[in-house]
Amino acid sequence: MRDFDAAKELFKDTINTDYYFDSISAEIARNKIEEAIKERNAPLIFVIGDPGVGKSYILRVINSIISQSQLTVFIDHPFFDKRDLLKMLYDAKELPFDKDINFNTLKDELLKAYEGTNHTIFIDEAQLLNEEQFELIRIMSDTKVFQFVLSMHKEEGAVILQKKHFKSRTKIVIEYGNLEETEILRYIQSSLVAHTHGEIASMFSKNEAKTIGRYAKGNFRTIKKFLYILMKLLSYAKKHGLTKHQKINSCLLTMAALDIGLINDK
Secondary structure (H helix, E strand, O other), rough: OOOOOHHHHHHOOOOOOOOOOOOOHHHHHHHHHHHHHHHHHOEEEEEEEEEOOOHHHHHHHHHHHHHOOOOEEEEEOOOOOOHHHHHHHHHHHHOOOOOOOOOHHHHHHHHHHHHOOOEEEEEOOHHHOOHHHHHHHHHHHOOEEEEEEEEEEEEHHHOOOOOOOOOOOOOOOEOOOOHHHHHHHHHHHHHOOOOOOHHOOOOOHHHHHHHHHHHOOOOOOHHHHHHHHHHHHHHHHHHHHHHHHHOOHHHHHHHHHHHHOOOOOO
């Protein structure tokens, strides 16, 4: 039975690390990040890419893996002040945090507590950090006690890497790209089959996947949005007995592209 309503939930614009899709770009990025964390050969790791390619997703996957063997902190929003970051690190090691102690004393005590241990701090959307935050990251990474993994948009990231905080620092820069055309069909079918929607998975061929990829330009988030709307359209057609539109055709694909603004209808 084709349950399009259930299938569409797989493609919501949310991050679910329970199901990992091993695209070429994702695997390259994951292996490089994991190796850099294991080797501790760079205190700063930058993951850059266009919005929607999957940077947030891969950071969560790696944090989930790395946190099993060492201390980590994951910050999914860059809106924190420097004392907030110290408190997160105190909490991660279950240390008492006295908010009345001055910042430098807190920092020095923290460095003593963490000395000799591995700790990785993941910060998503790091292009939104301010100058004070970047300087704090620079200072803490220079101690070699803390390692930072920062994801940021490609365009802003290129500018940030040239800032005085990071230009001369030892760092690793990993670029995360879009899905290749040949991977899109595999992503669609493997996502559906993994959640017992094999009958719906069989509705997709190379041609439909190629069309979706062309509209979405290989962007992972856009492909998910496209599939979510497509499942809604198929569900509507099924509920209202529209036989012609209960299979994937060029009309449905065009309607989905229009709905999410991939076609300019003006």
